[in-house]
Amino acid sequence: VCGTGIAPKAKVAGIRLIDGDITxxxxxxxxxxxxxxxxxxxxxxxxxxxxxxxxxxxxxxxxxxxxxxxxxxxxxxxxxxxxxxxxxxxxxxxxxxxxxxxxxxxxxxxxxxxxxxxxxxxxxxxxxxxxxxxxxxxxxxxxxxxxxxxxxxxxxxxxxxxxxxxxxxxxxxxxxxxxxxxxxxxxxxxxxxxxxxxxxxxxxxxxxxxxxxxxxxxxxxxxxxxxxxLWNSVGSLEVSTVNGGPQMSSIDPQAGRQILEIADSKNAELGLMEYANFARSDESHGECCIDRLSIIENTLDSVACLYAKSLTVLIVTASAPQNTIGVDSIETVAVTLTILHECRGDLEIIIYSPMGSRCVLES
The missing domain is CATH 3.40.50.200 (Peptidase S8/S53 domain)
Structure with a gap:
């Protein structure tokens, strides 16, 4: 016997899965x-x-x-x-x-x-x-x-x-x-x-x-x-979603922070929101395309994209997300991003909650 384990009476089964390429x-x-x-x-x-x-x-x-x-x-x-x-x-x-x-x-x-x-x-x-x-x-x-x-x-x-x-x-x-x-x-x-x-x-x-x-x-x-x-169940999961609208903005790396609104739910079906960073010739350029922000539990306040060395783009939702019935509080925020950049290691992605929580999504 190698040890009693944490849950010695639990039943354990193994599945052979990763001994090669898997689908x-x-x-x-x-x-x-x-x-x-x-x-x-x-x-x-x-x-x-x-x-x-x-x-x-x-x-x-x-x-x-x-x-x-x-x-x-x-x-x-x-x-x-x-x-x-x-x-x-x-x-x-x-x-x-x-x-x-x-x-x-x-x-x-x-x-x-x-x-x-x-x-x-x-x-x-x-x-x-x-x-x-x-x-x-x-x-x-x-x-x-x-x-x-x-x-x-x-x-x-x-x-x-x-x-x-x-x-x-x-x-x-x-x-x-x-x-x-x-x-x-x-x-x-x-x-x-x-x-x-x-x-x-x-x-x-x-x-x-x-x-x-x-x-x-x-x-x-x-x-x-x-x-x-003694636990009282927290109940079922509720999901609310915000989609980006079809807005395009050329961003000057020297302009500092810019506030750009996401289209509200009435226009959510219109497509993608794209933010293109046209940097100076001595800096790498990139593009940040946000096609969907999936919100688990309530509303999203803002998400920040950091370009190159100092440019910050602050994206603020214009209204409450769709399907908010039954949503009481934020537990998890899932963000779907499509980012094109010559040097991905230059990017840092941070999301802030309305109550001040700061989560680094990529660094």
Whole structure:
């Protein structure tokens, strides 16, 4: 026996998926496999962590995730976990469309000293961290190795994510009536703040401390179970959408901040909004095309696009988004952007909520 594990009475099944090139259909089948039996899908895989790849679920895989949170666990929703990634110095987990999906939970890592390890990526999409390996002289994670042998060298966010799955399994065993969205809220309310002197921590609009390095903090199994036993369900997901209108503006890099309105919902069907940056000859030029802003829970106030070295374009919604019936508060904002630029590394994308939350979407 290599260890008791976090949830020793949980049943575990493995799906062989990433031993070669895989298709959208194969991913969709894996993420909906035995949906009537599987409560939690733990995925320690995703796009390459090379700082160049921007990929996410295909149409079939996205449909599988949507079906899972709708139909899984007899309508309470399957819980999908994805590792945030191991490309810290060169990558951003917001570029991983599996980790940043509203239907999944992205899990990062801390070492035994509660520091962000050298590999763990940072992003606004990461909800929390769990323990994993650190430097070579620090302990790794004990588990079963290939061939049935034991190892204490399991590492990376690939090791952190199954630990999160075990903790959530404990919570669901204590209260099987929790929904997939209840689990998200429980994490936010109970995660333990670590390395609190780290400058990445900030107070969001809902008065929660949050960090792009640690999410809402370190998963706390005991606190989650205790809170889960007394939890009142947060209810179903409501979605509201804002679409860009057909506006074009030539932007002078020396002009500073410009306020450009998105067309309201009456004109949303008219097409794309494009902002072209025609820079001076000694600067790279680019174009930022925003074709859809998908808002989860209530309204979007503004989104900022930073061009080149100093140009900021502030986009402000002109009216409330469509389909706002039943929406009470902002939980998640999903932004769909199409950006053409000669040097993508020059771009930083930041979104601000009406209550002052600041999320870096790309840096």
């Amino acid at each position: 959208d259909t194969e991913e969709a089948k894996a993420l909906s496999h035995a949906l009537n039996l599987v409560d939690i899908y733990s995925s320690s895989w995703g796009p390459m962590d090379d700082g160049q790849t921007v990929e996410g679920p295909g149409k079939r895989t996205l449909a599988a995730l949507q079906r899972g949170v709708r139909d899984g666990r007899d309508g309470l929703g399957a819980v999908y976990l994805f590792a945030s990634g191991n490309g810290q110095n060169i990558d951003d987990c917001n570029c991983d469309g599996y980790a940043n999906s509203v239907y999944t939970l992205s899990i990062g890592a801390v070492d035994s000293n509660h520091n962000q390890p050298w590999y763990s990526e940072s992003c606004s999409a990461m909800i929390a961290v769990t323990y994993s390996s650190g430097e070579d002289n620090e302990p790794g994670i004990s588990t079963i190795d290939v061939g049935g042998e034991c190892t204490d060298e399991h590492s990376g966010t690939s090791a952190a994510t199954p630990l999160a799955a075990g903790i959530i399994s404990l919570v669901l065993s204590a209260n099987p009536l929790l929904t997939w969205r209840d689990i998200q809220h429980l994490i936010v309310e109970t995660a333990t703040k670590v390395n609190e002197d780290d400058l990445s921590w900030s107070l969001n609009g809902a008065s929660h401390l949050v960090s792009h390095k640690y999410g809402f903090g370190l998963l706390n199994a005991g606190a989650m179970v205790r809170a889960g036993l």
